[in-house]
Amino acid sequence: MSNEYLTNLGVRAKAAARELRALGPGERNAILEASAEALLSAAADITRENARDMEKAEASGVKPAFLDRLRLTEARIRDMAEGLRGLSALPDPLGETEGRTLPNGLIISKKRVPIGVAAVIYEARPNVTSDVFGICLKTGNACVLRGGGDAFLTSKIIVELFRAVIEKHGKNPDAVQVVTDLSRESAVALTRLNGLIDVVIPRGGAGLINAVLQNATVPVIETGAGNCHVYVDESADFTMARDIIINAKTQRPSVCNAAETLIIHKGILEKFMPFIAGALMERGVEIRADEAARAACGGLLPASEEDFYKEYNDLIIAVKTAAGLDDAIAHIEKYSTRHSEAIITENYAAAQKFLNEVDSAAVYVNASTRFTDGGCFGLGAEIGISTQKLHARGPMGLREMTTTKYVIYGGGQIRE
């Protein structure tokens, strides 16, 4: 457990966090703007390092989709810079206070302050390096970034640019650090640096998140696991249901707010199943259905119990037949990762019951689950989508990267 390298990195992050707490919004925003500038000016250097990462990854035989996530084009670098500028333009999330005077004269208020040091563990998307840095700096937090090894050179040069900008502004560059020891042991040790790191945010697949959860002693925010359901109620408008299901499943199947299971009320199964199956198959979606749904529509693969637990992140959808609304809710209660679920219905009571009883971060009536996103919800930025119930639930914006402290002004009060 004694990892000198990581402890040293944590100590430096904590010292930087102490300095960051003292920066005003003007200083933080100036660093964000200059960081955006630095990305644009160094675009050629970044793409060169990225090409080296790509080469190595390609040689190791990864899938094209993986390579695509890893690739940084000039356009993507411009997006990253735009992201930092957008953060600079957002209202300051810090310093807001709310309080009152107690009968004994104490003036007590809750003040919004940075959390301190955030460690973010992620996989191969290099834009995350820039996004996480930006959100952390905007919220006055130091960050320790542990990206996937495949994007290492890309992340490293991006972080070096940011550190140089911070130094040029006369501030402590340890506000952003990248972990260079990419062993599994180091990842585990990072999540056990209590007293140095205040929160660990794993961004990635269920495997990564679970590994962090099993080992961390620092508080963790679970993000991103999305086994999302769309339930088509007996009274649903078929066309609306079809459009929403197609959107939720196919608009971007690799993301966490895409639908993975379709639940259909048995009363409409005979009519709706062939209708939706045709539309899905037209778009190349593989359907894995339960017995009743297969009986209602030929040519569907069988769904196993396991299928209902799966986050496919692919053009595959599981279909479950529900005896009614209660059965649909019970299915979601059992299999869902509590991310986003939708009901398609024209029945008012069914809509309200679904919203009240389904225990997920976002519950929808007659809309696509794809809207669960910091941008769509108007948060301006997003560091992840929390599927846990403590601290943050659903898309995490700037406010979710802050905490509060009680500030109390007295005049000699003591407790009786």
Added chain:
Amino acid sequence: MSNEYLTNLGVRAKAAARELRALGPGERNAILEASAEALLSAAADITRENARDMEKAEASGVKPAFLDRLRLTEARIRDMAEGLRGLSALPDPLGETEGRTLPNGLIISKKRVPIGVAAVIYEARPNVTSDVFGICLKTGNACVLRGGGDAFLTSKIIVELFRAVIEKHGKNPDAVQVVTDLSRESAVALTRLNGLIDVVIPRGGAGLINAVLQNATVPVIETGAGNCHVYVDESADFTMARDIIINAKTQRPSVCNAAETLIIHKGILEKFMPFIAGALMERGVEIRADEAARAACGGLLPASEEDFYKEYNDLIIAVKTAAGLDDAIAHIEKYSTRHSEAIITENYAAAQKFLNEVDSAAVYVNASTRFTDGGCFGLGAEIGISTQKLHARGPMGLREMTTTKYVIYGGGQIRE
């Protein structure tokens, strides 16, 4: 890790939580009122079971202070009942919504809802059993209570009373359950029931909290470790400083918001040290001081490095001499558990700097640290004092036992 007993208990708690989500404030308050009534009616049975616990504890040779915490008198049972009635009278923390209409017509709101299932692990104070049940029921959460073995019979009869009340109201009594397997393994297994338990709250000493932190995979809220500091600045009013220090150290030394270390500006050490030492020793406080403070005042014991980390919970105080405000803040940064700290000063700039730079749950100017308490802060009830930064910081009231979910009303919207 496969503990059938606990898994079963978790499954039942989760089912009860699902039913609790559907209860309105009237139903929850009626159960609280009836539970208070039940405690009063069964006072004789409770004290009889408590006497059996006391006998066993006494035979095992525990300290008188421990026995005092374990003892339930009729007056204490009345206090517990009053606590439940007080909860019933508080405003409902659930159901509040906050939202807006997005440009695409989606009506999105954040709704305050119960967390689900809370597991609370505590030591020998039987009133905690009643307090935790009350707060959890008021906030629509099911609770799993694992109290200390010494108070087992007392806790058991209290929970049986509550379960009978819930059943009489036609609701699921598994809203409150007591863990009867009190092995260490069972405590660990309880904190790893992800998917069944939503939050673990350890209430007790540093040993208990640390054991939970090291093993839990369910999110934990750290509570109660309090190494609180009072810093006496160069410009402090000596009389005010003395009164605050005496209050913070001696009014109730066993609690987490009592002061454990006194930091004195070196410019006033010669005069202030003998003044405060006299006042503290008069009240039986042992003083463990650094070199400079001992030179300024005869008869003080030496403080070791270890002393500055200690939460004495006793009539002992450590004294540190600070070269100035920055040195005082650095000392707190290094040794504090981030609970509550106070500065005594007449200097405006020093007060503001202390409030801004000290990173603790509650920071005070010219007041006793003893005020960090849900009751004093006007929360109406308190389930613990969080010393971590996520979800809740400082005294945790009803609101801190809730979470939110996004509720979205659409009309067929899909994402472009």
